[in-house]
Amino acid sequence: MKRWLPQPLTSGCLWLVWLLLAQSLTPGHLLLGGLLALVLPLFTVRFWPDRPRVRRPLLLLPYLAVLLWDITLANLVAARLILGPARRLRPAFIRLPLDLRSELAIVLLTHTISLTPGTVAAHLSPDQRVLLIHALDVDDEAALIARIKQRYEQPLKEIFAC
Amino acid sequence: MLEMLTALFLLIGAAFALIGSVGLARLPDLFMRLHGPTKATTLGIGGILIASILHFSDQGQGVSLHEILITLFVFTTAPISAYLVARTGLHLDARNGDNVD
Numbered sequence: 001m002k003r004w005l006p007q008p009l010t011s012g013c014l015w016l017v018w019l020l021l022a023q024s025l026t027p028g029h030l031l032l033g034g035l036l037a038l039v040l041p042l043f044t045v046r047f048w049p050d051r052p053r054v055r056r057p058l059l060l061l062p063y064l065a066v067l068l069w070d071i072t073l074a075n076l077v078a079a080r081l082i083l084g085p086a087r088r089l090r091p092a093f094i095r096l097p098l099d100l101r102s103e104l105a106i107v108l109l110t111h112t113i114s115l116t117p118g119t120v121a122a123h124l125s126p127d128q129r130v131l132l133i134h135a136l137d138v139d140d141e142a143a144l145i146a147r148i149k150q151r152y153e154q155p156l157k158e159i160f161a162c
Numbered sequence: 163m164l165e166m167l168t169a170l171f172l173l174i175g176a177a178f179a180l181i182g183s184v185g186l187a188r189l190p191d192l193f194m195r196l197h198g199p200t201k202a203t204t205l206g207i208g209g210i211l212i213a214s215i216l217h218f219s220d221q222g223q224g225v226s227l228h229e230i231l232i233t234l235f236v237f238t239t240a241p242i243s244a245y246l247v248a249r250t251g252l253h254l255d256a257r258n259g260d261n262v263d
Binding site: 017020021023071072074075078079081082083086089091110111113114115116118120121122123132134136 | 208
């Protein structure tokens with residue numbers, strides 16, 4: 001099982017992406033997509049140094065819902081900041097100490113940070129323990145860090161069990 | 163009715179894409195400029211894609227779902243390019259003696 005289907009979640013995603021690309025559910029596409037989903041991970045599994053373990057994949061759904069909502073808000077906030085007077089912005093670099101250990105979880109957190117209000121992830125320290133973030137308008141640094149930790153890092157920690 | 167909804171989402175998308183570009187043009191430094199394209203454009207593209215789903219699902223060929231994939235790819239690639247640009251900016255600053263790290 002482990003040998004022939006090394007990454008079940010990747011396979012599932014690949015299958016879904018294929019069906020969306022083909023935009024059909026005919027047996028031919030189901031079969032072809034299924035075949036690709038089985039074969040591709042066999043070739044790419046070597047590129048994953050540590051195999052990401054997803055402990056509770058279903059928790060990703062509420063996480064995504066929160067994320068989509070925040071992205072919408074982020075756009076409104078960013079629009080206001082961009083169109084307002086640039087002098088009043090208080091840009092700053094912030095260090096976020098990471099509790100996550102799984103690489104995939106860190107990548108997801110980085111994406112989340114870059115897509116949400118006024119923050120862009122800029123640099124990950126080589127030991128993967130500190131993430132440098134650039135924020136467009138910082139009022140209270142500690143509050144921002146606490147918000148990211150509680151709203152995004154905590155759920156990711158539960159999903160990836162790390 | 164559907165046409166109006168499509169037009170509405172197109173306008174919203176276009177407005178946010180424009181705001182993103184304005185941010186890119188008028189904010190003062192590299193790192194601040196990054197915020198425009200990574201964020202405002204995600205909703206810009208989102209709005210345009212919703213309009214696209216509405217329009218092409220109404221053409222009698224079933225629901226159009228390619229847009230979901232486009233969204234997925236944009237949302238996964240935008241932060242990566244932002245990260246790379248920011249890192250490059252940091253390296254250049256460091257080389258100019260303006261040490262931020």
